[in-house]
Amino acid sequence: xxxxxxxxxxxxxxxxxxxxxxxxxxxxxxxxxxxxxxxxxxxxxxxxxxxxxxxxxxxxxxxxxxxxxxxxxxxxxxxxxxxxxxxxxxxxxxxxxxxxxxxxxxxxxxxxxxxxxxxxxxxxxxxxxxxxxxxxxxxxxxxxxxxxxxxxxxxxxxxxxxxxxxxxxxxxxxxxxxxxxxxxxxxxxxxxxxxxxxxxxxxxxxxxxxxxxxxxxxxxxxxxxxxxxxxxxxxxxxxxxxxxxxxxxxxxxxxxxxxxxxxxxxxxxxxxxxxxxxxxxxxxxxxxxxxxxxxxxxxxxxxxxxxxxx
Numbered sequence: 359x360x361x362x363x364x365x366x367x368x369x370x371x372x373x374x375x376x377x378x379x380x381x382x383x384x385x386x387x388x389x390x391x392x393x394x395x396x397x398x399x400x401x402x403x404x405x406x407x408x409x410x411x412x413x414x415x416x417x418x419x420x421x422x423x424x425x426x427x428x429x430x431x432x433x434x435x436x437x438x439x440x441x442x443x444x445x446x447x448x449x450x451x452x453x454x455x456x457x458x459x460x461x462x463x464x465x466x467x468x469x470x471x472x473x474x475x476x477x478x479x480x481x482x483x484x485x486x487x488x489x490x491x492x493x494x495x496x497x498x499x500x501x502x503x504x505x506x507x508x509x510x511x512x513x514x515x516x517x518x519x520x521x522x523x524x525x526x527x528x529x530x531x532x533x534x535x536x537x538x539x540x541x542x543x544x545x546x547x548x549x550x551x552x553x554x555x556x557x558x559x560x561x562x563x564x565x566x567x568x569x570x571x572x573x574x575x576x577x578x579x580x581x582x583x584x585x586x587x588x589x590x591x592x593x594x595x596x597x598x599x600x601x602x603x604x605x606x607x608x609x610x611x612x613x614x615x616x617x618x619x620x621x622x623x624x625x626x627x628x629x630x631x632x633x634x635x636x637x638x639x640x641x642x643x644x645x646x647x648x649x650x651x652x653x654x655x656x657x658x659x660x661x662x663x664x665x666x667x668x
Contacts, residue, residue: 359523362387362427363414364446366401368487368615369459370433371495373504373529375403378412380527385424386417387446393419395493404490405497426451429520432469436462436630443472450477455516457481457506461548461615462630463541466509479517480537481506482544486612498609503530507537542586542593547601549631550578552616553652559621563610574648576602581646582635588642620659625667628653628660 359382363374366388378384378401386396400413418424427449434442439460446456456478458465466480483504487497504524508514517533524531534540554575555565565571579598586593619626632653639646 359383359428359519360426361385361523362421362424362430362446362449363433364421364430364442365433365435365438366392366396367433367489368495368497369483369485370431371401371489372403372485372487372497372502373431373433373459373483373524374414375401375410375412375495376527376529377523378414379410382523382527383415385427386414387419387421387424388417389419391492392489393417395491399493402494403497404494406500421446422448424449427454429454430456432456432458432460432465434460435625436460436465436627437625439465439468440472443469447473453516455479457504457520459483459504460630461544461552461627462634463545464630464634470509475509479506479508480541482541484544486609488615488618498612501608503532505532505534505537505540507533507540509537511536511538536592539592542582542591543597543601546579546582546586546593546597547604548614549582549635549649550575550601551605552614552627553578553632553649553656555614556617556620556626557652557655559617561610562605562608562612562614566605575605577648578652581639581644581649585635585639585642585644585646588644589638620656620663623663623666625664626656626660628656632656 361377361382362385363370364387366386374384396417400411402409402411430446432442456469458481466478469478485502486499487495490496521531554571558571579601583593616626632649635646635649636653
């Protein structure tokens, strides 16, 4: 398959590197020093197994140069999805489709409003990976997976073909029976952990070991569960216990992207995470006091990052 990775950050970089290593025709859409390093030396991915260096088929900052692709793996931040949808339009043919990997619940709708529903599926991924330097991705642990599916949950040839492609690359990929439920399950995890970790300014190991932080984490998950049910998303109550067990399996030194962005003075996904919980809960008349506290607590740092970031 001809696959474009738009946004070669932690997630896009990890999955793009695995696909390129397996011999797929991978195009990296990046920018600045990161793009320069990839063009000059390739993309270096460091995991527990060591380092690997991959060379993409092509790397550019202009999607129009890439030509038509089969699939776009969208790895940008949730607050960049609308701009990204406009930018990737030149790569979209009649049979092309986009797989969003954003840690949020609104990316597919945003993409569909610009590209059309026929060119969009819903998706999510799991990886503890981030850019450590231009041209370098660090990945911790072995929690690396990708899930995607058609918006109407039907099985399709194109999504199965992409699953097979990831399988050949050694990446765990699947089509869930209900992709929207799967996206909300991921949302429950990442927004709760991200919000608590950013508020506490501690890594995952400390958050899950400290009694008060763990209780705060559980309450966050409960609020998102209540919101999902109010919006007719069929989450089971066991999702909270299962998610807490998953948190136990994560590397103790791991941090979240929300936490890292705020600590390093970059605009974050706060509005698409805890902010979205507060906004959607208001529409559904659901109480979310813990997320409201987190959002209000972090908003000043977010606004300062936006004002200072260039």
